[in-house]
Amino acid sequence: MSTVIKTDGLTKRFSRVTALDRLTVEVESGVVGLVGANGAGKSTLIKILLGLSPATEGTGQVLGLDIATQGPAIRERVGYMPEHDCLPPDVSATEFVVHMARMSGLPAAAARERTADTLRHVGLYEERYRPMGGYSTGMKQRVKLAQALVHDPRLVLLDEPTNGLDPVGRDEMLALIRRVHADFGISVLVTTHLLGELERTCDHLVVIDGGKLLRSSSTASFTSATQLLAVEVTDHPVDRDFDADAALTARLTAAGLNVRADGSRVLLVEIAGDGTYDTVRDAVDDLGLGLIRLEQRRHRVAEIFSTRSDEDQDEHERGDGAGYDAYRAAAAGGEQA
């Protein structure tokens, strides 16, 4: 593992707003998620990392190169996929990516060869000879990814790569991003404001808000703070009015477990130990219900945000759930890691 991105007290002030506020973060190779709401400073950070916009204060390194003085060297080794549309409609994907490869310094023959390879890897075949104006959003995103990868960079910065994609396209793009690291050996920094997709893709998450670092730690430490068990049961086979969920909740709570509902019909039970599985099974059996689902579930990254917004309120309402406190303690522990 080597350090890919390192910033120290990075600050960017525009005339009126502070886009980044003393951001100190260190990122190892792998797939790293940069999470933050719109306007949190993600795009500003990327611009500074590319050496395109000078930081007001602080220093930073990308691939061991200083962002203030070695911008051109960084840009030769880094790929960038912007958030917005960047494809001229009257040019074919092949021509466009070849041109971009040459703009990265690849000789003409190598540029053509790498373009063919890269477009194949992102899943663009015959359509690559057609003008890009007629492409679907999914195809356009693939071309944008291809132009970021064509010069075989050591790090790619992907700005909202799943924007505008339908769920299937989104999953494909995420799988592709995973491959970029796993198969191609290229480190990835991917930004998004959608958390759900990152926890499946990233090894490490950096959360920023209002230009400040909220947290930087491995995805596992975000999500494995407490193990949950999702339980779903059938209605009572005979008694239609019997509230199965309520009865089960009562049973399990009586057995000393923490239970809460998650949407309709799914109960989340905190796992206290191996015995928890047996307790749930026996309770369901005792009530004469059918067990539809019994699966382990991890905490969602999204909960960081929901819990953070509750934080102030929570100072006054202690004890609204031991699980939450445990989670926060674990989260604090994760921050040290």
Added chain:
Amino acid sequence: MTTRPDVHSGVIHDIGYRPYTGPRLGRRYATRSLYVQSLRAAFGLGRSGKSKVLPFLLLGGMAAPSLAMLAIALFTQQREMPLDYVDYLASFSVLPQIFLAAQAPVLMSRDLRHHVVPLYFSRPATRGDYVAAKFAAMFSALMIVLALPLLLLFTGAMLAKFPVGDNLLHLLYGLVSAVLYALLYSAIGLLIAAATPRRGFGVAAIMGVLMITRALASITYALNGGFDPMRADSASWVFLICPSTLVESLVNQLFGLGLDNSATLHAPGAAGAAVFLAVLLALTAGGYALTLRRYRNV
């Protein structure tokens, strides 16, 4: 079943990802690639068939009269061309202007409109390199349009056995004039084109600037007695405001062309020529600097 499952007639191998270990040629090479791509784009090469029509029509329109003139000169056994090299560029000055208005937005506005500019800047070439490559491409494209007919004229003059020394000298005057046109036009055209992502606006704005200044110059020149039999040199100062008359009158004065002809535009005297040259260079440098500035915050 006789076929064994492991026997295939052909296999497509997925060779997987191959890292690139070859040379990376860096910033200078990237800038040169952008220059070549932009120059090609100025003539519609590497783009759709439709986009080739106008630039080649203009190139043909610029060159065709020179061939016609040659044919007439040869046929009627004249001893010199009906139009001198410098005069030729002045007479057909509207064609390079249309070329500039149509193609400068192709170079600048398209990149802005389709947000390709940030992609360039995320690569080794810098903002300065980008503007330099685009300027060089526009300049070269205009030089092709302006110099091609001059070279055709010269070739024809040699074939017709016109005096070599005289023709060579006047070809040189013509080429200097072409360089000055191309410099000034590129600086103005690219600056305007870089201001708007809309190609149509760019075309209209460039054409407007060139046409309106030309009209203003002509009207003011006439009002100041430029067309009187005893014309005052001072009337010529107004040629400063229009790019095409600026170059035309400067070159004529500089090389002493058509000094006895009242229809030829001239800068007012030697001092005037110096001022005209200074203004031309200042406009070119200023346009270039402003274009650079335009890209500072993209």
